[in-house]
Amino acid sequence: MLRKMGEAVARVARKVNETVESDSDTLDLAECKLVSFPIGIYKVLRNVTDQIHLITLANNELKSLTSKFMTTFCQLQELHLEGNFLHRLPNEVSALQHLKAIDLSRNQFHDFPEQLTTLPALETINLEENEIVDVPVEKLAAMPALRSINLRFNPLNAEVLISGLSEGLFLEAASYPAWRACPDLSGKAGQQRSPRSEHSVSP
Numbered sequence: 060m061l062r063k064m065g066e067a068v069a070r071v072a073r074k075v076n077e078t079v080e081s082d083s084d085t086l087d088l089a090e091c092k093l094v095s096f097p098i099g100i101y102k103v104l105r106n107v108t109d110q111i112h113l114i115t116l117a118n119n120e121l122k123s124l125t126s127k128f129m130t131t132f133c134q135l136q137e138l139h140l141e142g143n144f145l146h147r148l149p150n151e152v153s154a155l156q157h158l159k160a161i162d163l164s165r166n167q168f169h170d171f172p173e174q175l176t177t178l179p180a181l182e183t184i185n186l187e188e189n190e191i192v193d194v195p196v197e198k199l200a201a202m203p204a205l206r207s208i209n210l211r212f213n214p215l216n217a218e219v220l221i222s223g224l225s226e227g228l229f230l231e232a233a234s235y236p237a238w239r240a241c242p243d244l245s246g247k248a249g250q251q252r253s254p255r256s257e258h259s260v261s262p
Contacts, residue, residue: 067092075103084112089139093119096128108132115139117162126151133157141165141185148172156180164188164209171195176202185209196222 071091078086086104093116104111108131121143129151137160145166152174159180163172164187171191175184176198183206191213199205 071097071100075100078111079103079107082107082110084110086111086114089115089117089119091119093121095121096124101127101131109134111135112157113137113139116143118142121145123147124149130154136160136180138162148174150174153177159183159204161185173198178202180204183207183209186213188212190214192216192219194219 071088071093074087074091077083096116101108111132112135114132114135114137117139118141121140123145124140126149129149133154133156135155135158138155138158139162141162141164143166145163146168147170152172155178157180158178160183161175161181162185164185166186166189168186168189168191171186171194173195175181176195179202181202182204185208187209188211191210193216194210196219199208
């Protein structure tokens with residue numbers, strides 16, 4: 060067990076050093092068995108935090124992220140947190156004014172993280188496979204850049220679907236045909252946006 064922990068620490072150190080030495084805009088700490096974001100990383104990256112635009116912490120064991128994480132990496136454009144044990148986000152997520160995409164799928168959210176609705180550049184939200192029942196439809200409809208929300212495999216309240224339609228959001232029910240999917244942000248063919256709305260929200 061100690062050997063595995065040592066290997067995980069070495070893996071994190073190697074990946075952080077790679078980011079610094081290569082002058083990269085990406086920090087990839089996926090599958091590093093992290094239970095929290097290592098405090099020491101802030102010091103190592105202190106001179107390059109402004110240039111980091113993508114962080115992935117996917118498939119770890121994170122239960123929370125601190126406010127310091129959000130305020131330190133405020134230039135983020137993509138944040139991948141899928142496959143953890145998160146159930147909330149700190150209020151300081153509002154510091155991510157440049158964030159375009161966030162992946163929170165396969166976590167433990169029971170409440171929709173409404174702080175995300177304050178982010179002006181956010182285009183895509185992935186909350187697939189959580190435990191969300193209610194969604195702040197009016198706030199989502201008011202988001203200027205929002206293009207896609209993935210809420211598949213959540214126990215959504217039926218009223219959410221009705222409210223979404225009244226606000227101009229296209230909400231997919233789980234029983235809808237597979238081709239009525241979220242628009243592909245990469246621009247690939249085969250996925251079409253509903254003509255009824257500029258936004259797509261899919262459970």
